[in-house]
Amino acid sequence: MSTASIPDDGVRRVDGELRAALAAGERPARPSPLSAALTFGWRGMLKIKHVPEQLIDVTLTPVLFVLMFTYMFGGAISGSTDEYLQFLLPGIVVMSVLFTTVYSGVTLNTDVTKGVVDRFRSLPIARPAPLVGAVLGDSVRYVIGACVVLGVGLAIGYRPEGGALGVVGAIALVVVFSCGLAWLMTSVALVLRSPSATMNAGFMALFPLTFLSNIFVPPETLPGWLEAWVDVNPVSLLATASRGLMAGTADWGDVGWVLLAAAALTAVFAPLTTWLYRRKT
Secondary structure (H helix, E strand, O other), X not given: OOHHHOOHHHHHXXXXXXXXXXXXXXXXXXXXXXXXXXXXXXXXXXXXXXXXHHHHHHHXXXXXXXXXXXXXXXXXXXXXXXXXXXXXXXHHHHHHHHHHOHHHHHHHHHHHHOOHHHHHHOOOOOOOHHHHHHHHHHHHHHHHHHHHHHHHHHHOOOOOOOHHHHHHHHHHHHHHHHHHHHHHHXXXXXXXXXXXXXXXXXXXXXXXXXXXXXXXXXXXXXXXXXXXXXXXXXXXHHHHHHHHHXXXXXXXXXXXXXXXXXXXXXXXXXXXXXXXXXXHO
């Protein structure tokens, strides 16, 4: 029925009832930046719940890396798969989690290209909340990936001399550094125009950093020019610090350098991501 067929007094009555219903309660308080960020972090977790296949990159892939490198190269590099596993596993934890940061950029680029970010802009929330929340949500993926690698390593013979405290410290260090690196990936995501381009760019940047590091072999076995690069590679510093924590022989200078690198990545790329996000929307 059109409003033209309703008597004037009826229109006024309906309008009055509608206004009364809308004004019945107090206006909700504006969410704090923290609560908004946590809500967007929970949104990321719900994505995992509804599309569990996206966890393949933090579950199946790390398992393949551990088994393949241990049993194919362990005997050739260390003379024993058990001995090589003690060296390799902390590095595989680092590599697996760092590769997962690429998907932080891919997810953000997908939201931008599908117009989801435009909907976020219409909400009465702090502008950086979707970005901060996404990184917080992705940190859960990092923890899952690290635990999967560690679980497989323990099952096939890895024994961390640093105990549970050392393992927790190593995983926490990897996650902190990965959160800093995730800001770099989100900056890249806001520059490129498609999720596939973001993924390709992320992996192209990470492959030389991870494979030209001390994750797989000791630096002293490499040519001099390559050893010099490996020694200053931030991924090598992270792998060395993680090995030390898990083995109970941590050099706190290495841990400090990793934390400094994570802080520098966040200080540079978090504001840059926020600025690009504002321009993009």
